[in-house]
Amino acid sequence: MYKINQNYLKLPGSYLFSTIGKKVNAYSAANPDKNIIRLGIGDVTQPLAPAIIEALHSAVDEMAHVETFHGYAPDLGYAFLRNAIVKGDYESRGCDIQADEIFVSDGAKCDCSNIQELFSLDNVVAVCDPVYPVYVDSNVMAGRTGTYDASTGMWSDVVYMPCTEENGFTPALPKKTPDLIYLCYPNNPTGMAITKAELQKWVDYANEKGALILYDAAYEAYISEEDVPHTIYECDGARTCAIEFRSFSKNAGFTGVRLGYTVVPKDLVRDGGSLHDMWARRHGTKYNGAPYIVQKAGEAVYSEEGRAQLKEQVAYYMNNARTIREGLREAGYTVYGGVNAPYVWLKVPAGMTSWEFFDYLLERAGVVGTPGSGFGPSGEGYFRLTGFGSHENTEKAIERIKKL
Amino acid sequence: MYKINQNYLKLPGSYLFSTIGKKVNAYSAANPDKNIIRLGIGDVTQPLAPAIIEALHSAVDEMAHVETFHGYAPDLGYAFLRNAIVKGDYESRGCDIQADEIFVSDGAKCDCSNIQELFSLDNVVAVCDPVYPVYVDSNVMAGRTGTYDASTGMWSDVVYMPCTEENGFTPALPKKTPDLIYLCYPNNPTGMAITKAELQKWVDYANEKGALILYDAAYEAYISEEDVPHTIYECDGARTCAIEFRSFSKNAGFTGVRLGYTVVPKDLVRDGGSLHDMWARRHGTKYNGAPYIVQKAGEAVYSEEGRAQLKEQVAYYMNNARTIREGLREAGYTVYGGVNAPYVWLKVPAGMTSWEFFDYLLERAGVVGTPGSGFGPSGEGYFRLTGFGSHENTEKAIERIKKL
Numbered sequence: 001m002y003k004i005n006q007n008y009l010k011l012p013g014s015y016l017f018s019t020i021g022k023k024v025n026a027y028s029a030a031n032p033d034k035n036i037i038r039l040g041i042g043d044v045t046q047p048l049a050p051a052i053i054e055a056l057h058s059a060v061d062e063m064a065h066v067e068t069f070h071g072y073a074p075d076l077g078y079a080f081l082r083n084a085i086v087k088g089d090y091e092s093r094g095c096d097i098q099a100d101e102i103f104v105s106d107g108a109k110c111d112c113s114n115i116q117e118l119f120s121l122d123n124v125v126a127v128c129d130p131v132y133p134v135y136v137d138s139n140v141m142a143g144r145t146g147t148y149d150a151s152t153g154m155w156s157d158v159v160y161m162p163c164t165e166e167n168g169f170t171p172a173l174p175k176k177t178p179d180l181i182y183l184c185y186p187n188n189p190t191g192m193a194i195t196k197a198e199l200q201k202w203v204d205y206a207n208e209k210g211a212l213i214l215y216d217a218a219y220e221a222y223i224s225e226e227d228v229p230h231t232i233y234e235c236d237g238a239r240t241c242a243i244e245f246r247s248f249s250k251n252a253g254f255t256g257v258r259l260g261y262t263v264v265p266k267d268l269v270r271d272g273g274s275l276h277d278m279w280a281r282r283h284g285t286k287y288n289g290a291p292y293i294v295q296k297a298g299e300a301v302y303s304e305e306g307r308a309q310l311k312e313q314v315a316y317y318m319n320n321a322r323t324i325r326e327g328l329r330e331a332g333y334t335v336y337g338g339v340n341a342p343y344v345w346l347k348v349p350a351g352m353t354s355w356e357f358f359d360y361l362l363e364r365a366g367v368v369g370t371p372g373s374g375f376g377p378s379g380e381g382y383f384r385l386t387g388f389g390s391h392e393n394t395e396k397a398i399e400r401i402k403k404l
Numbered sequence: 405m406y407k408i409n410q411n412y413l414k415l416p417g418s419y420l421f422s423t424i425g426k427k428v429n430a431y432s433a434a435n436p437d438k439n440i441i442r443l444g445i446g447d448v449t450q451p452l453a454p455a456i457i458e459a460l461h462s463a464v465d466e467m468a469h470v471e472t473f474h475g476y477a478p479d480l481g482y483a484f485l486r487n488a489i490v491k492g493d494y495e496s497r498g499c500d501i502q503a504d505e506i507f508v509s510d511g512a513k514c515d516c517s518n519i520q521e522l523f524s525l526d527n528v529v530a531v532c533d534p535v536y537p538v539y540v541d542s543n544v545m546a547g548r549t550g551t552y553d554a555s556t557g558m559w560s561d562v563v564y565m566p567c568t569e570e571n572g573f574t575p576a577l578p579k580k581t582p583d584l585i586y587l588c589y590p591n592n593p594t595g596m597a598i599t600k601a602e603l604q605k606w607v608d609y610a611n612e613k614g615a616l617i618l619y620d621a622a623y624e625a626y627i628s629e630e631d632v633p634h635t636i637y638e639c640d641g642a643r644t645c646a647i648e649f650r651s652f653s654k655n656a657g658f659t660g661v662r663l664g665y666t667v668v669p670k671d672l673v674r675d676g677g678s679l680h681d682m683w684a685r686r687h688g689t690k691y692n693g694a695p696y697i698v699q700k701a702g703e704a705v706y707s708e709e710g711r712a713q714l715k716e717q718v719a720y721y722m723n724n725a726r727t728i729r730e731g732l733r734e735a736g737y738t739v740y741g742g743v744n745a746p747y748v749w750l751k752v753p754a755g756m757t758s759w760e761f762f763d764y765l766l767e768r769a770g771v772v773g774t775p776g777s778g779f780g781p782s783g784e785g786y787f788r789l790t791g792f793g794s795h796e797n798t799e800k801a802i803e804r805i806k807k808l
Contacts, residue, residue: 001583001613001614001615002523002527002583002584002614002615002616002674003523003524003526003527003583003674003675004522004523004524004674004675004677004679004682005521005522005523005524005682006524006675006677008522008677008682008685008686009676009677011685017688018479018688041476043475043476044475045470045473045475046470046473047467047468047469047470047473048467048468048473050468053464053465053467053468056464056467056697057461057464060457060460060461060464061457063451063452063457063460063660063661064451064452064454064457065451066449066450066451066794069449069450069451069452069657069660070660071447071448071449071657071659071660072445072447072659072660073660075422106510106662106692107692109690109691109692110690110691110692113689113690114690117409117545118408118409118412119406119407119408119409120407120408120409120410122407123406123407133689134689134690137689138689138690141521141686141689141690179405179406179407180406209405210405210406211405211406212406253473253475255475255476255692256467256473256474256475256476256477256693256695256696257467257695257696257697258510258692258693258694258695270406270407270408271407271408271410272413273408273410273412273413275408278408278409278412281412281415282412282545284421284422285517285537285538285541285542285545286513286514286517286518286538286542286545287513287514288510288511288513288514288659288662289660289662290662291660291661291662291695291698292660292661293460293661293697294695390470
């Protein structure tokens with residue numbers, strides 16, 4: 001008689017963005033005449049850049065001929081892409097990362113949620129609060145989070161690190177020492193960044209305590225300020241305490257193309273196990289490589305034309321973020337983020353919960369955002385809007401909000 | 405102080421195909437003049453069919469324009485593909501499977517290895533012996549297999565079901581009742597099929613015992629005989645005891661394109677949990693959907709042109725399998741498989757182990773195959789060759805083997 005993994009049944013409600021999707025679909029079905037503007041989920045809207053389209057077509061043509069056909073990709077990624085990544089993202093910033101420490105995958109979400117498999121079930125996990133739900137939920141499914149308290153929205157065995165107005169959305173070092181520390185900068189959902197000096201404190205702390213930082217840098221392309229690190233490996237000692245996740249979704253519009261990578265330095269060794277070798281073994285056993293045509297598209301991201309075109313695309317979205325930030329300020333809202341990240345984090349009007357504000361905005365302005373409380377208890381009272389819409393829609397949404 | 409998942413350290417050696425790759429690379433480097441023919445790993449060699457190339461180009465063009473750009477795919481797959489699958493693979497065979505029971509993914513290997521997450525750690529796993537290594541290794545990593553005995557090559561807590569000449573490579577019902585039963589038909593590695601009557605016995609057994617069958621049907625396109633089921637849902641009662649894995653790798657040459665799907669019927673409910681809902685939750689949390697362009701390519705597999713072209717491609721590979729089967733018989737080998745599957749399973753000459761035969765074939769004939777013992781203890785004394793090479797190479801390889 002087979003038995004299910006009971007941890008799955010502990011998960012409260014369904015995944016945040018599925019819930020939003022259902023609410024919006026229901027509203028839309030009931031109000032077919034209403035034009036809804038979606039600034040909720042972090043999905044891009046601009047088409048793929050010409051250099052990427054060209055690379056895709058060319059790779060598809062290769063797949064049409066026996067001489068240039070590509071079957072199984074190397075589990076860990078093609079050398080051409082791993083080399084381009086090292087050169088473009090690490091060497092250029094003076095970071096010591098080798099090509100065989102790059103693990104190409106179909107996206108940072110998969111990697112962020114799968115990485116916990118490498119660790120024993122008694123590790124204590126620390127997350128920022130608010131936080132991207134995937135870090136916590138993947139640990140719930142594995143059984144690492146204890147029991148859920150619906151009244152606080154918190155798990156008994158998770159260390160929550162509040163990120164609030166008071167601490168500038170950068171958490172204090174936790175009182176209880178965790179084993180695995182998830183950090184995401186530039187941050188989703190708050191849109192706030194961390195300085196290099198501040199991140200260095202975390203690296204030093206992790207090395208001192210023997211903890212591991214799981215660093216999600218999916219939004220690094222949006223960094224505009226000088227003292228904000230693009231990778232955790234800019235910090236001294238990160239090779240002995242950090243794994244980094246990167247995505248092509250936001251810098252190159254690959255949300256529907258699927259490509260990401262994870263850096264696992266060979267210096268990460270514990271209890272006779274090398275995390276690098278373990279992750280390689282996981283890829284070899286449970287993954288079959290990213291598609292050849294997608295990896296060729298990834299390579300084009302690092303070409304001269306690709307870079308130039310994507311710089312424009314990022315600027316387009318950041319112009320939207322600026323429109324939201326400034327428009328909301330004019331409308332009297334307190335807003336954060338939107339300078340080094342495409343997310344704007346606003347305080348909802350006094351007396352409303354995040355979900356109440358979600359309904360209010362949907363019903364009164366036809367604008368979809370993401371309720372802060374969906375990202376954790378300290379997100380209550382906040383709301384996320386993204387710069388990933390079209391500029392026209394973004395302006396329209398802000399005009400509607402101003403009129404409320 | 406973080407702690408690693410010690411189960412990873414229990415895994416003996418590295419993944420079978422990585423080991424083979426390393427051996428071949430070493431031989432190749434030492435003998436740069438030798439022409440090596442690879443009939444080892446089950447990778448295809450024919451280019452993608454024209455209908456698929458056309459669908460890929462067309463989808464890439466859509467991604468180039470804002471009006472037709474596609475961002476995040478639905479986690480569980482686009483409706484156009486799920487509907488095509490139901491119509492093409494289930495309705496056509498009189499099976500009651502609905503579109504929302506189809507979960508599109510980037511391949512059967514990922515699904516086969518991830519599915520065990522839905523079950524508690526105390527489930528007893530049964531596998532055929534020999535077997536595709538992924539089923540066992542993914543359970544080792546999770547901690548479900550007990551201790552490894554290097555002398556037998558077996559895990560203490562796994563139920564092994566020998567598939568040998570004596571039982572026609574169809575296992576007997578196990579003496580110890582398992583909870584999760586992995587079956588793969590047409591079989592990898594033996595290349596042998598199961599009859600519908602025989603599979604019905606397993607479905608009845610699973611329903612009687614409350615066990616679950618994890619049915620890998622990646623090779624169904626190669627079935628040529630009448631009484632061999634194309635899907636487990638041809639059997640009565642399979643909806644209450646079976647999950648099925650399907651791949652586009654072998655029927656459409658997608659090994660480097662990455663597409664597969666898993667069928668989780670809504671009737672699978674246990675201890676208050678619906679496996680269908682749990683798998684949906686897993687996809688929503690840990691996966692971000694298969695690429696739009698790849699799903700469009702998958703849709704083309706079911707088009708009239710696609711079907712016709714792929715029928716030819718499958719016939720090409722099966723002609724290779726026939727060449728291997730008949731050639732080896734002429735050379736005096738005892739061979740199995742190759743009628744309903746692209747794999748031929750041969751008995752190695754008396755006095756040799758599978759790995760000795762691997763070295764012998766590589767060094768003396770320049771032909772790469774897969775040692776049967778790499779698939780489990782009962783694979784010792786056997787060797788797998790695949791029909792996935794080019795026809796020219798396949799003929800050449802057989803000529804060389806005949807001359808040994």
